Amino acid sequence: MAGFPDDDGDPVVVLRELLDAAGRRPLTRPPLWPSDVADDATPVEFSLALDESGDRAVRILGEPIPENPGPAANIHAAKRFLTHMAQRLDLTLHRFHAVEDLFLAEEPQGKFALWFSVILRPGRPPALKVYFNPLVRGVDAAPxxxxxALRRLGLDEAYDTVASSALRRGAADRFSFFALDLDNGPLSRVKLYISHESADSATVERAAEAVDGVNPMALREFLTLAGGGTGPFAGRPLVSSYSFxxxxxxxxxxxxxxxxxxxxVPDDEVARAQVLAHFDRAGLPAAELDRAIGAVTGRALRDGTGLIAHVSLRLGRFGTGTTVYLSSEAYAVTAPRGRMSTAQPRGTATATL
Known part of the structure; x- marks a missing residue:
């Protein structure tokens, strides 16, 4: 589907190690840990990134889950995974080590401490990105x-730049992720994510003003097509991210x-239609989205909601594109709105993650 040769075993090996004990657990048994990566506690989410340049990437967001999970044990498992991947992929960890004491608290708060994104591109070794939780010491400590963290990474002015554009509505705007690319490439990023509760298009248009050359109308059009309107979006929040x-x-x-x-959306059939409306406007191939969906599920899209979990628009001088995020629905499928509001257990699944 993504152009990987049949004999390329790297993605499978890395995925197995990323999932840790959760990947060896039969799906007939409940999740080891209530991971927040996906709505049904599956500790993995897939995404397909499509750049306007024609480049493609498959990404896997995951949380290592050990046999006996808990806040401290999960951090230990994540650091073990990182150590193994640093050796396997020749990663650069100096930026991770510069900030790890800030984010890896002895008694972490929030829903996670460390997540990882594995970025897969045909013909290249896997790349790795790490996500820290800015709320790990509490909401008040996050700013x-x-x-x-930005100061330690040589980005002293970055905080004020982001705050003036994206932290304008008090408690309604809050930090959600702090991420690092673990490589030495020319586009290796420090990324900062901010959630906007009950935001409308104007909120994110103002947030995008921090980046030179971004057309705010592109965001309004994206929300109109993919989101069905310009808001306010009162459910899960819109999220802004900035790449330095x-x-x-x-x-x-x-x-x-x-x-x-x-x-x-009421179901994934509608979600697909709205994402494809954006694809059509952006000149992206609908067939690639359908191949990705078919690789994850065989169910009718109208029979659930949440398979298509997120869609994002990336703008700026380091590349423009769209990413679609797909839940594996390994443990449950959420019923369409208007029929039931609770998750439906899969029941018949016998595979492991």
């Missing part, structure tokens, strides 16, 4: 935590907007 790729940069090079589409 100072993020500001110090140069040490000392005062302004980010890219802006991305994430739409949790599953909260704003």
């Amino acid at each position: 100072a935590l993020v500001a110090e 790729v140069e040490a000392g940069a005062g302004r980010p090079g890219n802006y991305s907007l994430y739409l949790p589409i599953r909260d704003y």
